[in-house]
Amino acid sequence: MLEIKNFSKSYGDKKVVDNLNLSVENGEIFGFIGHNGAGKTTTIKSIVGILDFEAGDILIDGKSIKNDEMACKRIMAYIPDNPDIYESLTGIRYLNFIGDIYKVDARLRETLIRQYADAFELTANLGDVIASYSHGMKQKLMIISALIHQPKLLILDEPFVGLDPKAAHILKQLMRELCDQGGSIFFSTHVLEVVEKLCDHVAIIKNGSIITEGSIDQVMGDQSLEEVFLELTDHE
Numbered sequence: 001m002l003e004i005k006n007f008s009k010s011y012g013d014k015k016v017v018d019n020l021n022l023s024v025e026n027g028e029i030f031g032f033i034g035h036n037g038a039g040k041t042t043t044i045k046s047i048v049g050i051l052d053f054e055a056g057d058i059l060i061d062g063k064s065i066k067n068d069e070m071a072c073k074r075i076m077a078y079i080p081d082n083p084d085i086y087e088s089l090t091g092i093r094y095l096n097f098i099g100d101i102y103k104v105d106a107r108l109r110e111t112l113i114r115q116y117a118d119a120f121e122l123t124a125n126l127g128d129v130i131a132s133y134s135h136g137m138k139q140k141l142m143i144i145s146a147l148i149h150q151p152k153l154l155i156l157d158e159p160f161v162g163l164d165p166k167a168a169h170i171l172k173q174l175m176r177e178l179c180d181q182g183g184s185i186f187f188s189t190h191v192l193e194v195v196e197k198l199c200d201h202v203a204i205i206k207n208g209s210i211i212t213e214g215s216i217d218q219v220m221g222d223q224s225l226e227e228v229f230l231e232l233t234d235h236e
């Protein structure tokens, strides 16, 4: 579903990701972890077509984000680490705006909005302007907007930051459901317990290079993910 091949990215003359390779299969939840500044957001923004990159390619369901951007964007959804959305719209207008862009059938859209807004306890606030939302409420709205067009690939950058425990629990359930239905998820996080419990696959990035990657069981062995992470990232 997602294939990153020989991907390198620089800002000016500073290379921040160096020859990164990884793939996410159908039905898989893939956790992407690494210290601050390791290159996670840069990789994610390149996957979703926000950043250009100088080397390698990124394929979504076999199509290149460089050469076939619209086809890639149609089947993928991205939830950034900072929910900066149109503050002057109401929640429901924003969701309908996204529904229109992705041509989500009106009936299906209504059902999905109700289902997800109820799950995240946001239904009563959908008529309010987004400017009045808390950080967590904006985050929930972004998650709902990503799910209503039923993406095959969901990309999330630190999705659990700012969510209350119940919302985090619901998001984990929805992530698992999407993958049980054949979708794929690639997400970054600093919450290693979530990766341990939720992910099928994990990669650790350090200074722009993958230092270990594999199934969660392979990577952890008989240690906790925290132990593995600290051991691998502590050494220069």
Ligand SMILES: Nc1ncnc2c1ncn2[C@@H]1O[C@H](COP(=O)(O)OP(=O)(O)OP(=O)(O)O)[C@@H](O)[C@H]1O
Pocket: 011, 016, 034, 035, 036, 037, 038, 039, 040, 041, 042, 043
């Ligand atoms: N717009 C930019 N211009 C120049 N350098 C940048 C830019 N954005 C990021 N960088 C640098 O690229 C490197 C990787 O940053 P990135 O945001 O991808 O890290 P990250 O792994 O997502 O970190 P965090 O866990 O703190 O979110 C860092 O050294 C950062 O300073």
